[in-house]
Amino acid sequence: xxxxxxxxxxxxxxxxxxxxxxxxxxxxxxxxxxxxxxxxxxxxxxxxxxxxxxxxxxxxxxxxxxxxxxxxxxxxxxxxxxxxxxxxxxxxxxxxxxxxxxxxxxxxxxxxxxxxxxxxxxxxxxxxxxxxxxxxxxxxxxxxxxxxxxxxxxxxxxxxxxxxxxxxxxxxxxxxxxxxxxxxxxxxxxxxxxxxxxxxxxxxxxxxxxxxxxxxxxxxxxxxxxxxxxxxxxxxxxxxxxxxxxxxxxxxxxxxxxxxxxxxxxxxxxxxxxxxxxxxxxxxxxxxxxxxxxxxxxxxxxxxxxxxxxxxxxxxxxxxxxxxxxxxxxxxxxxxxxxxxxxxxxxxxxxxxxxxxxxxxxxxxxxxxxxxxxxxxxxxxxxxxxxxxxxxxxxxxxxxxxxxxxxxxxxxxxxxxxxxxxxxxxxxxxxxxxxxxxxxxxxxxxxxxxxxxxxxxxxxxxxxxxxxxxxxxxxxxxxxxxxxxxxxxxxxxxxxxxxxxxxxxxxxxxxxxxxxxxxxxxxxxxxxxxxxxxxxxxxxxxxxxxxxxxxxxxxxxxxxxxxxxxxxxxxxxxxxxxxxxxxxxxxxxxxxxxxxxxxx
DNA sequence: ATAGGGTTAG
Numbered sequence: 066x067x068x069x070x071x072x073x074x075x076x077x078x079x080x081x082x083x084x085x086x087x088x089x090x091x092x093x094x095x096x097x098x099x100x101x102x103x104x105x106x107x108x109x110x111x112x113x114x115x116x117x118x119x120x121x122x123x124x125x126x127x128x129x130x131x132x133x134x135x136x137x138x139x140x141x142x143x144x145x146x147x148x149x150x151x152x153x154x155x156x157x158x159x160x161x162x163x164x165x166x167x168x169x170x171x172x173x174x175x176x177x178x179x180x181x182x183x184x185x186x187x188x189x190x191x192x193x194x195x196x197x198x199x200x201x202x203x204x205x206x207x208x209x210x211x212x213x214x215x216x217x218x219x220x221x222x223x224x225x226x227x228x229x230x231x232x233x234x235x236x237x238x239x240x241x242x243x244x245x246x247x248x249x250x251x252x253x254x255x256x257x258x259x260x261x262x263x264x265x266x267x268x269x270x271x272x273x274x275x276x277x278x279x280x281x282x283x284x285x286x287x288x289x290x291x292x293x294x295x296x297x298x299x300x301x302x303x304x305x306x307x308x309x310x311x312x313x314x315x316x317x318x319x320x321x322x323x324x325x326x327x328x329x330x331x332x333x334x335x336x337x338x339x340x341x342x343x344x345x346x347x348x349x350x351x352x353x354x355x356x357x358x359x360x361x362x363x364x365x366x367x368x369x370x371x372x373x374x375x376x377x378x379x380x381x382x383x384x385x386x387x388x389x390x391x392x393x394x395x396x397x398x399x400x401x402x403x404x405x406x407x408x409x410x411x412x413x414x415x416x417x418x419x420x421x422x423x424x425x426x427x428x429x430x431x432x433x434x435x436x437x438x439x440x441x442x443x444x445x446x447x448x449x450x451x452x453x454x455x456x457x458x459x460x461x462x463x464x465x466x467x468x469x470x471x472x473x474x475x476x477x478x479x480x481x482x483x484x485x486x487x488x489x490x491x492x493x494x495x496x497x498x499x500x501x502x503x504x505x506x507x508x509x510x511x512x513x514x515x516x517x518x519x520x521x522x523x524x525x526x527x528x529x530x531x532x533x534x535x536x537x538x539x540x541x542x543x544x545x546x547x548x549x550x551x552x553x554x555x556x557x558x559x560x561x562x563x564x565x566x567x568x569x570x571x572x573x574x575x576x577x578x579x580x581x582x583x584x585x586x587x588x589x590x591x592x593x594x595x596x597x598x599x600x601x602x603x604x605x606x607x608x609x610x611x612x613x614x615x616x617x618x619x620x621x622x623x624x625x626x627x628x629x630x631x632x633x634x635x636x637x638x639x640x641x642x643x644x645x646x647x648x649x650x651x652x653x654x655x656x657x658x659x660x661x662x663x664x665x
Numbered sequence: 666a667t668a669g670g671g672t673t674a675g
Contacts, residue, residue, distance in 0.1 A: 147666065178667035213668040220669095244669040251670095279670035315671035346672045353673095381673035416674035447675040479675055 142168075143176045155183035159192065174208050181214035185221040193218045209235070213242040220249025225258075240274050248280040256287030260294065275307040282316035292324040299333075309338060315347045322351030342373050350382040358386035362395065375403075377411040384417035388424040396421045412440050416448045423452025443474055450483040459491025478510055485519035489526060497523045514542045521548050525555025530564055546575045553582060557589050565589040580611040 142165045149158035162180045165172060172180070177200055184193040197215060205211050212235045219228035232238075232246045243266045250259035263281045266273060273281070278298060285294040299317060307313045314337050321330035334340075334348045345368050352361035365383045368375065375383075380403045387396035400409070400418060408414050415438040422431035435441075435449045446469045453462035466484050469476060476484075481504045488497035501520060504510050517540045524533035533552060537544045544552075549572040556565030569586040576582070583606045590598040 144666080173667085175667035182668070208667090210668050215668090217668065239668095241669045246669095248669060274669090276670045283671065310670090312671040317671090319672065341671095343672050348672090350672060376672085378673040385674075411673090413674045418674095420675070442674095444675045449675090451675060477675095483675075 142170065143173060146176055147179045150179045150183050155186045158183045159187070159189070171203060174205055174211055177205060178210050178214045181211070181218050185214075185218040188222055190218075190222040190224070193222070207236060209237065209239060209242065213239075213245050216242060216245040216249065220245065220252065223253050225249055225253055225255065238269070238271060240271055240277065243269075243271055243273070244277045244280060247277060247284070251280045251284035251287075254287065256284040259284035260288060275310045275313050278302055278305075278307055279310075279312040279316050282313065282320055286316075286320045286323050291320060292326060295320040295324065308336075311337070311339065311341045311344050315344045318344065318347045318351055322347075322354055325355065327351060327355040327357065340373075342368075342376060343378075345373060346376065346378045346382065349379060349386075353382045353386040353389070356389055358390040358392075361386035362390075377408050377414050380408055380411075381413045381417045384414070384421045388417070388421040391425050393422075393425040393427060396425060409434075409437075410439070412438065412442055412445055416445050419445065419448040419452055423448075423456060426456070428452055428456045428458065443477060443480060446474065447476075447480045447483050450480065450487065454483055454487035454490055457490050459487040459493060462487035463491075463493075463496065476504075476508060478504075478513055478516065481510065481512075482515045482519060485516060485523065489519060489523050492527065494523060494527045494529075512540075514540075514545065514548075517542065518545075518548045518551065522551045522555070525552055526558070528555075528559050530555060530559055530561050534564060544571070546572060549575065550581070553585050557585055557592070560589070560592055562589055562593050562595070578609075580606060583611065 142161065146158050146161045146165070149155075149161060159180065162172070162176070162183075165176070177196065180196060181193060184190070184196065193215075200206055200211060200215075212231055215231045216228045219225070219231065228246060228249045232242065235242060243262075247259045247262050247266070250256070250262060259281060263273070263277070263284075266277070278301070282295060282298050282302075285291050285298065288294050295317065302308055302313055302317070314333060318330045318334050321327070321333065330348070330351050334344070337344065345364065349361045349364050349368075352358070352364065361383060365375065365379065368379070380399065383399055384396060387393075387399065400421075403409055403414060409418065415434055418434045419431045422428070422434065431449065431452045435445065438445060446465065450462045450465050450469075453459070453465060463484065466476070466480070466487075469480070481500065484500050485497055488494070488500065497520065501512065501516065504512060504516070517536065521533045521536055521544075524530070524536065530552075533555065537548065537552070549568050553565055553568040553572060555561075556568055565586060566589075569582040572579070572582040583602050587599050587602040590596075590602065
């Protein structure tokens, strides 16, 4: 017997739309069918049902064939299933389940749990749905363990409506079922829902454990008030004594890193005694996301010295660090290291390699990786397009984009940002306008701030400053500092004093401590021979205590401070450098500079 | 005996 081996996309989609109704329908149908089947062989009814559902009919037959008494083999069969699943042989466990079913044996609750778990590991929704129907038919639908497993299955398959339905239909809940539903929302990008459910859970008598905290902390990374939520949860974690649990700490470190609070992430990480691979991976990723590439590499080296084996996750982050530090030598070494374990076939690693090579200026090597990679997704293509765009090879970037479309992949917003960047660097104004329109009409995407920023830049660079200004007015977002900076730069190139003055004013509102707008404005005045105004700008800079140009910017100071603050002090000049940085760092904090997130 | 957790790329 074959249960749901055919997983056609069409079936999955149609099941996705109405699965909950579907299995209740199966439920009532099966009881009706059961009777029919016993009295007269009205197989036609059953077959009609089967073809409607697109599911293998022999299963439907056996579903409706009623219960058979326990077999002597049952004990043996069922322990085989659980053994196989325990060892991670999920496919084999399911096969074994099939044969159990063929023998007409009614599985126990325990077996259903194991089998549902195997389905969720294999993402076999189709089989899972049929098993759910069978569970209802047998009358196990009130079992706590089975329901938790069902919640887990639907969550893994991104069917949160069904997961939630199962959850709320349960008569009673425990830690596991609450954690399952919270995890489901967290993992499918509904962090807000996960937090709401967590608060709901706190109102019951069931207490969260370290599994719950792990999930809910990872959920709050997606929240707007992430830092506040995380800090609150952190307090609970300490109070409840979970602060040495590796998973809890990993999600905390990740959350703090993504909020830009790298110092807090570091201190949490350092106070953990036993560090496993995932925790170290999280810290390395945190360093590289916060542009602390040297620290990321240092931890990577230490990890290998400590005997922890790097994984694909590790390589992704470490290559990212190499890219932002533009250290080709190290990048190549890591590349050859990961080739030995076959990690270069991983699409995440391949994207990082492409990114690293293009940032290091070896775009042809990046292309080699791209061509070698078999499993190509959207991100991989975008990495390569971005690489070409930033290397000034606009034509190649656009050609690649056309290939992407020809291959039937659907570009997303980030991909269009890459394409528009290519147009900017190549000076293709008309093409840029064309692609923006295509994005809206042909691909049904709504442009966001990043794409508008590209367009403002494109118009500005090509001297259409009025048009750029109009776009900034028309777009449904407030222009951010990036846009004003680009616009101000274009004003300088095209000697637009009035527009430049306004841009500088707006920019200073957004970034009152940045000297850059003053400098550019002074240059604009100087180009126009307006020496009085130049003097005035310089005076304003002096009054505000601006740092002279040529020194480090606040961002650089913050970066360097963190690099050195966690360094050892064995280097002879370290104390001196550290003292200087420390002074600058506090000066910066007093000036009101706060860290900005990477992708805002 | 059976169910739940953390990390990666553009």
